[in-house]
Amino acid sequence: MTVDFRDMLAGDLVQLELQSSQVHALDAYLPGMSVMDKGRDLAENGTAWTAIADGRIIACGGFRDIYAGQGLAWVAMADGVGAAHLAVTRHARRCVESGTYHRIEATVEADNDRAIAWATIIGLEPVHTLRKWGPNVGSYILFERVA
Secondary structure: OOEEEEEOOOOHHHHOOEOHHHHHHHHHHOOOOOHHHHHHHHHHOEEEEEEEEOOEEEEEEEEEEEEOOEEEEEEEEEOOOOOHHHHHHHHHHHHHHHOOOOEEEEEEEOOOHHHHHHHHHOOOEEEEEEEEEOOOOEEEEEEEEEO
8 A cells, every 4th residue: 555645735634534523622722613614724824635446535633833943743633544654654754853943742641542653653751740731621741752
């Protein structure tokens, strides 16, 4: 299976059949917006990419600008990514390592072992636990990469 990557377009997020856990995450970070508006925001306010396998959008990800030189890492994956997950992971790691940001950060639910492992694999380091944080007032781990 070949996975191709290109710059994300606003409509890509609409075509992505999101994993149920990630619907909640996008709603938390971009509340009150339609999926199209979320896609436009992520595609236009930072660096974003789309992964395509067998003509199907399987993931979108990138860095949402926070401040000059600082980005919030994010990814949204489709159900049934399967073997293409490795290619998406490798691409995300390359983006983290070669990005133009001097600071990249991400927050991951503290009880989501898979997301914690993935953040680490792509090159982010856990630095702090945020308690009673976010819209669900839960515990999250702050990950970062400082270049």
